[in-house]
Structures are given as C-alpha cells and as structure tokens.
Amino acid sequence: MARLNSVCRKPTVQDPPYPFSPNAATVSFQFRFQDEFRTLLTQIGLQIMKNTTYPLGNISCTAPLAVLLHFWYFYYFQNQHMHALGNLRIDDLVVENRIRAKVLFYFGINFYETPALTLAQVCAARGLSVQQVVREFEQADADAATSSLPLVNYPIELIIEYLKHAHYVFIKHTLPYLGRLISSFQPAPGPYVAIGRDLNLLYPLLLEDFIHHIYEEEDTLFTYMAMLDRAHQGRYHPAGLYYAMEKNSIHQFSAAHEAHHDEMSGIRHITGHYHLDRCAPVHLKVIYAELQAFEESLVRHASIENNILFPKAEALETAVRQMLKEKSRFN
Numbered sequence: 001m002a003r004l005n006s007v008c009r010k011p012t013v014q015d016p017p018y019p020f021s022p023n024a025a026t027v028s029f030q031f032r033f034q035d036e037f038r039t040l041l042t043q044i045g046l047q048i049m050k051n052t053t054y055p056l057g058n059i060s061c062t063a064p065l066a067v068l069l070h071f072w073y074f075y076y077f078q079n080q081h082m083h084a085l086g087n088l089r090i091d092d093l094v095v096e097n098r099i100r101a102k103v104l105f106y107f108g109i110n111f112y113e114t115p116a117l118t119l120a121q122v123c124a125a126r127g128l129s130v131q132q133v134v135r136e137f138e139q140a141d142a143d144a145a146t147s148s149l150p151l152v153n154y155p156i157e158l159i160i161e162y163l164k165h166a167h168y169v170f171i172k173h174t175l176p177y178l179g180r181l182i183s184s185f186q187p188a189p190g191p192y193v194a195i196g197r198d199l200n201l202l203y204p205l206l207l208e209d210f211i212h213h214i215y216e217e218e219d220t221l222f223t224y225m226a227m228l229d230r231a232h233q234g235r236y237h238p239a240g241l242y243y244a245m246e247k248n249s250i251h252q253f254s255a256a257h258e259a260h261h262d263e264m265s266g267i268r269h270i271t272g273h274y275h276l277d278r279c280a281p282v283h284l285k286v287i288y289a290e291l292q293a294f295e296e297s298l299v300r301h302a303s304i305e306n307n308i309l310f311p312k313a314e315a316l317e318t319a320v321r322q323m324l325k326e327k328s329r330f331n
C-alpha cells in the first residue's frame with residue numbers, strides 16, 4: 001500500500017464521523033472510544049460479570065449500557081464504512097490499496113475496465129453484494145498482515161506440504177493474475193508503451209523458468225526428502241532406498257538451489273527496481289506493486305527452503321545413512 005501512496009489522486013475515504021454532538025466531553029469520549037474499541041470489548045465482558053460501573057472515556061456508566069453503546073457504535077461504524085467504500089470509484093479503491101485489485105479480479109471485476117464507476121455501480125451490474133466484496137477486502141488485508149508460521153519447529157513432512165501449497169498458490173493464483181494484469185496493459189502513446197512491451201516479452205520467460213524450477217523441486221527434491229522421512233520412521237524398501245541415496249545428495253541439491261539464478265533480475269532491471277513516476281497509470285502501478293510483492297514472497301519462500309528445509313533434510317539424510325549402516329552391521 002505504501003508503494004501506491006505516491007499517487008496524484010488522494011484517497012477520499014475517511015473514517016466516518018462519530019454520531020455524538022462534538023462538545024468537549026464527547027469528543028474526548030469519541031476518540032478514546034474509537035482507539036481502544038477492541039480492547040474495551042474484552043474488558044467489558046469482565047465488567048458485566050461483576051456488574052460494576054465502567055469507565056468509558058470521560059464518562060462512567062454501567063456495564064450493560066457500555067455494551068449497548070459499543071455494539072451500536074460498531075454497527076454504525078461498519079455501515080458507514082461500507083457505504084463510503086461503495087461510493088468510491090474503482091480506480092480510487094485500487095490506488096488506496098492494491099490488494100483490492102486482486103480481490104476484484106476474483107469477483108470477475110477487472111479494475112482497469114471500469115475505473116470511473118463506483119464499487120456500488122459495478123456490484124449492482126454484476127449482481128454482487130457490496131457488503132460481501134468489502135468483507136473480502138478486509139479479509140485480504142488481514143491475510144496480508146498475518147505473520148509467518150514458526151516453521152523451524154515443524155517436522156519436515158509439514159514443511160514440504162507448506163512449500164507445495166505455496167507452489168500451488170503461485171501457479172494457480174499469483175502468476176495467472178500477474179499475467180492477466182500485464183497482457184491487458186495498454187497505455188496511451190507515450191513514455192509507458194516501451195515498458196508495457198518489455199513486460200509482455202519478459203513475463204512469459206519468467207513464467208517458464210519459474211514453473212520449471214517448481215516442478216523440478218517437487219519431482220526430485222521433495223520426493224527424495226519424503227522418502228528419507230519415511231525411511232527414518234522405519235517405512236522403506238532397502239534396495240530402493242539404497243539406490244536413491246547413491247543417486248542423490250541433499251548437500252548437492254542445497255548447493256545447486258542456493259546458486260540458482262535469480263528469476264526476477266530481468267524484471268527488476270526493466271522496471272528500474274519497481275520505480276515509477278507519481279503520475280504513472282494506475283494499471284502500471286498495480287503491476288509494479290504485484291511484481292514486487294511476488295518477488296518478496298519468492299525471497300521468503302527460498303529462505304524457508306535454504307535455511308529450514310535443507311538443514312533439516314541434511315540431518316535426516318545423515319540419520320538414515322547411519323541407520324542403514326547399523327542395520328547392515330547386524331545382518
């Protein structure tokens with residue numbers, strides 16, 4: 001979102017006004033109320049149990065009244081927020097937060113086709129509920145803010161499943177969306193024509209390279225690691241395991257993976273490290289923001305593979321080799 005903040009048009013949605021008349025006591029009440037809203041809800045639950053008075057901003061009131069006020073405000077705030085977003089133009093919504101472009105895409109709405117219509121108008125034309133779309137905006141924001149899992153403590157089997165799922169999301173969601181954004185970019189004659197052409201030339205090559213990397217990883221590396229994991233649990237065929245361990249080496253896989261060339265270097269080069277003028281087309285801003293977000297997720301993904309998966313797999317391979325040695329000693 002920060003990347004899209006440098007735009008010509010300012011976002012127009014503000015927090016809705018609080019419905020109390022603005023005298024000194026209620027203004028203080030209003031802001032304290034808004035800022036501490038979520039924390040207070042939890043505290044109120046405890047106050048109800050005690051049936052004591054409850055300090056709310058500058059006002060003391062009984063706990064049941066405080067609960068009513070909170071829920072009434074929550075209902076009012078949500079409706080105002082929904083209404084304000086519904087009345088925003090599609091391009092303003094996307095400028096304000098590029099994740100909304102992706103949410104709209106999954107609802108079948110291409111933001112660049114109807115930039116001047118409001119969200120409410122687009123939803124009405126497609127039989128969609130504004131409420132549902134806004135809920136998905138909020139969910140997408142919450143998902144983006146979710147911190148990563150503490151994978152280092154997980155068994156290797158789960159880490160492989162996590163990485164496979166990430167591959168699936170890249171192939172089925174992220175890359176098709178990026179491809180659609182790039183292929184539909186048709187700038188007016190001027191300075192952005194060349195970048196549109198370069199992106200259309202380079203993106204299919206990036207796609208091919210990336211898909212090849214993923215399939216190679218799943219077909220050879222993950223398969224071998226899963227075999228080691230099963231063997232460590234006592235589930236293996238001796239000849240098959242011996243042959244696989246002669247043929248593969250986690251250390252070599254790891255070295256090759258770390259040396260693997262950077263798929264995004266070409267994109268970074270032609271986009272000038274995702275730098276754009278303030279008045280560049282919104283469509284191009286969304287493309288750059290999505291490419292940068294994709295690169296960041298690739299870096300996180302590769303870091304999990306290099307720093308968590310490979311060290312665990314190397315330790316596993318050593319343990320299985322030791323296990324085989326001991327077996328052969330007793331036979």
Ligand SMILES: [Fe+2]
Binds near residue numbers: 167
């Ligand atoms: Fe991967």
Ligand SMILES: [Fe+2]
Binds near residue numbers: 213305
């Ligand atoms: Fe990888």
